[in-house]
Amino acid sequence: MKASILTIGDEILNGTTIDTNSAYIAKACIAKGISIEGTYSISDSFEGIYKGLTIASTGVQIVFITGGLGPTKDDITKQAMADYFEDEMIFNPDVFEKIEKYFEKRGKKQVELNRKLAMIPSKASLIDNERGTAMGMWFNTPSCQFISMPGVPHEMRHMLDMFVLPRLIEKHKLPKIIYKYLMTSGIGESSIYEKIEDLEANFPHDVHLAYLPNLGNVKLRLSTIVNDENETTAAKELENIREQINMRIAKHVFSYDPDETLGEVVGQILTDRNKTISTAESCTGGYISHLxxxxxxxxxYFEGAIVAYSYDFKENLLQVKHETLNTVGAVSEETVLEMLTGLLDRTGTDYGIAVSGIAGPGGGTPDKPVGTVWIAVGSKDKMTARCFQLTTQRDYNIKISAHIALNMLRNFILDNES
Amino acid sequence: MKASILTIGDEILNGTTIDTNSAYIAKACIAKGISIEGTYSISDSFEGIYKGLTIASTGVQIVFITGGLGPTKDDITKQAMADYFEDEMIFNPDVFEKIEKYFEKRGKKQVELNRKLAMIPSKASLIDNERGTAMGMWFNTPSCQFISMPGVPHEMRHMLDMFVLPRLIEKHKLPKIIYKYLMTSGIGESSIYEKIEDLEANFPHDVHLAYLPNLGNVKLRLSTIVNDENETTAAKELENIREQINMRIAKHVFSYDPDETLGEVVGQILTDRNKTISTAESCTGGYISHLxxxxxxxxxYFEGAIVAYSYDFKENLLQVKHETLNTVGAVSEETVLEMLTGLLDRTGTDYGIAVSGIAGPGGGTPDKPVGTVWIAVGSKDKMTARCFQLTTQRDYNIKISAHIALNMLRNFILDNES
Structure with missing residues (x-):
């Protein structure tokens, strides 16, 4: 099945709005086996809409239309659609009632405007909008279906997911796709690929793995197409594959839930064990504390942080020895371990994290180039420290160090449970 | 002058890439008086490209084309364009030499591939790409000019700004637009509008003011169209208007440079005066330190931060009195002033910031609802504290509090100079 996407609205054409709706619709369609032949943006005018509908419907069975249904632009889009489909506008009492209720709740009485909003092309089948007042409209012609949705992204997404796609799936018996996730931290895409290359080569041909990187994390998404008969078996197969991947990179997998952050996972681990934490940060500058x-x-569970940027701070607040700073320097195993010891002594929290590194762009030496970062995690009784060689980008180094440190602490707590 | 934008590439149609190029081109065009009639995305195929060129060139004088020039897709786009313009591909020795040099620098010897890359439609006038290997192409037909650029945003933007727009301006004597900026912090769009409404009503008709909000900051952009004769006068007029606006909201204007952050401005103020700073943060959780x-x-100039989330931390590390916390509570004028005093006593920095508030979503009371934030700034000799009532959104409250605090410190230093 082939489709196209038509965006109506001057805000796209003058560059004030970046069109994110098209990518959302395209992804959702691909997942259901509908291919997108083209996307088109045209202006909020009779001429623009007429031209857009003509172009967009050539050679496809579905046209997704977004935008142009806002209160000020409402009349023209609906009227232009009515003209295009040789239809007329009629008063829809159900829509009128819905809009009246919506505005009454907000203390607005505006009968005339509401009557106008309730004028709808007679051939349109309506699509409910649970997030706003502009209803969606569905027109069928012998060769093509036209699905008109609002342009406000959260209204459009809800309407597409809840009403439009289910109706298309039902009508055209479209395939269904299921997903399973692994949220990873502190490992790059290519390293993951190297570790699971052989597994991936042997996936069943209908199982697909997507690498979705974000700052400091990579989300892995397994997907497969199912039908009513094989859905349970296929879901189990996907879970099996997820377990196999997890065994290869377990230290880096912090969640199976795609909406969970590493900060939330660490928080939950501490809450479950009734433990507390604090941080001692140099190059991360408070970013771990922020996460x-x-x-x-x-x-x-979080008591506080000591961001010790200067030598003074490191010595006075964290009891790092003057001698240590002067001999091996602030970016060293000795210093981060002393920072962690000093932190836990002073704060009395169960766990702590200490980080010291050269975020850049300046400050590097041949021995310790920009991107050298030492991280220590642990408790009073046991600590572990590691060195990482990151990039030359300051902002990236700060953020990735913070994620690596949180993941190290997560593993430390899980590994040291009795 | 009318134009359209044509994006070639499957990555847009399958939703993996959001098209940001079109908005960039549209904004740049509007600024030069070129209106965008439509934007179109089509697939990387002969059929798609042919259809796209036909649709996009209807009724306009310029078609901006992006994408489809990557190494793997290179042949088909160039060949499809040659077909469309009834042209033939010829070997271009200059391009060949440029590509050879590019790859040699990277240690790659690949004569055959380079020869292929250097095959270019004979009628195309080339546009230099200083950021990559894919050259831009410019085709003229009697009714329309077709400008083909790479799809990689930083290559496309550079090519558009440096080579394409100057050539269009020169050729069509397009108007030139000049801009002046005010970077503001700690004040919302609507409050700014209220304060300068009367000024704005009296702007010369060719002066336009745009409000560009970002988290915690609003960028104000003044613009006007100029020509060679009136450019100097118009620039002075815009600077005058900027001064008038600045007089109304001076406390909130931290820079006239649109690329400068509040953290950089505060850093420069401290550097110029050879002063140091530290922070004591509760609800901002280290975010001021991060900025x-x-x-x-x-x-x-930054020595460090004490993020005091718990009462223990506030008492032990910042010497906040037990009695203060127990009587007026952690979110109070007394507490932030004691936090600031304790911070400066301990760290010895010249200036300090202290923040305590209820970020939410929980923790509010009728007296102190979610969003109540106390901020103190100052030095050992003089301090000032203020209370703010923000929103119910945790993340927003954290970030806006941090910006307000930095702006308060900026004003404090500037106001208290002898």
Whole structure:
């Protein structure tokens, strides 16, 4: 099945809005076996809409239309669609009632405007909008279906997922796709690929693996097409494959839930064990503390951080020895271990993280180039430290170090449970 | 002058890439008085390209084409364009030499491939690509000019700004636009509007003001169309208007440079005066420290931060009185002032920032609802504290508090200079 996407709206054409709707619709369609032949953006005018509908419907069975249904532009789009389909506008009492209720709730009484909003092309089958007032419209011609949705992304996405795709799946018996995820941290795409290359080569041909990298994390997404008969078996197969991948990179997999952050996972581990944490940060500059405190309720386990940028701070607040800083330097195993010891002594938290490195772009030496980062994690009784060689990009080094450190702590706690 | 934008590439149609090039081109065109009639994305195929060129060139004088010039897709796009313009491919020795040099530098010897890359439609006038190997191509027909650029955004943007737009401006005597900026912090769009509404009503009709909000900051952009004769006068007029706006919201304007961050401005103020800073953070959780340490070279003036999330931390590390916390609570003027005093006592930095608030979503009370934030800034000799009522969104509250705090410190230093 072939489709195209038509975006109506001047805000795309003057560059003030980047069109994210098309990519969302395209991804959802591909997942259901519908290919996108073209995407088109045209202006909010009779001429533009007429031209757009003509171009977009050539050679496809579905045209997804977004935008042009806002309150000020409402009349023209609906009227232009009515003209295109040689239709007329009629008053729809159900829509009127819905809109009246919507505005009454918000203390607005505007009968005339609401009557206007309730004028709909007679041939359109309506699509409910649970997130706003502009209804979707579905027109069928012998060769093509036209599906008109609002342009506001969260309204459009909800309408597409809840009403449009289910109706298309039902009508055309489209395939269904299921997904399983692995959220990884502290390992790059290519390293993951090397570790699971042989597994991937032997996947059943209908199982697909996507690598979705984000700063400091890589999301792995397994997918396969199913039908009503084989859905349970296929889901089990996917879970099996996920376990096989997990065995190869277990230290890096922090969740199977694609919406969970590493900060949340560490927070949950601490909450479950009724433990507390604090951080001692040099090059990460408070970013680990930020990741931990971005989680609602983190005050239950996070006590605080000491960001020790200067030697003074490291010595006075974290009891790092003057001699250590002067002999092996601030970016060293000795220093991060002393930072961690000093932190735990002072704060009394169960666990701690200490980081010291050269974020760049300046400050590197032949021995310790920009991107050298030492990280220590642990408790009073046991600590572990590691050195990483990252990039020359300051912002990237700060953020990836913070993720690596949180993942090291996660593994430390899980590995050292009695 | 009318134009359209044609994007060639399957990665747009399958939703893996969001098309940001079109918005960039559209904005640049609008600024030069070129209107965009439509944007079109089509697939990397002879049929797609032929159809796209036909649709996109209808009723316009310029078609901007992006994508389809990558090494693997190179042949088909160039060949399809040659077919469309009834042209033939010829070997271009200059391009060959350029490509040879490019790959030799990278240690690659690949004569055959390079010869292929150097085959170019004979009617195309070439556009230099200083950021990659795919040259741009410019075709003229009696009714329309077709400008083909690479799809990689940083290559396309550079080519458009450096070579394409100057050539269009020269050829069509397009108007030139000049800009002046005000970077503001700690004030919302609508508050700015209220303060300068009367000024804005009296702007000369050719002066336009855009409000460009970002998290915690609003960028104000003044623009006007000029020609060679009036450019100097118009620039002065724009600077005058900027000064008038600045007088109304001076406390919030931290820079006239659109690329400067608040962290950089504060860093420069401290560097100029040879002063140091530290922070004591509760609800911001290290985010102020992160903003300050994101600036390269910040170790020259930033000594460190104490993120005191727990009462223990506030008492032990910042010497906040037990009695204060138990009577007026952690989110109070008394507490932030004691946090600041304790911080400066301990660290000895010249300036300090202290923040305590309820970031949410939980933890609010009728007296102190979610979004209540106290901020203190100052030195040992003089301090000032203020209370802010923000939103119910945790992440927003953290980030906007951090920006407000940095802006308060900026004003404090500037106001208290002898």
């Amino acid at each position: 931990l405190t971005s989680v609602p309720g983190s005050s239950a | 300050l340490t994101s600036v390269p070279g910040s170790s020259a």
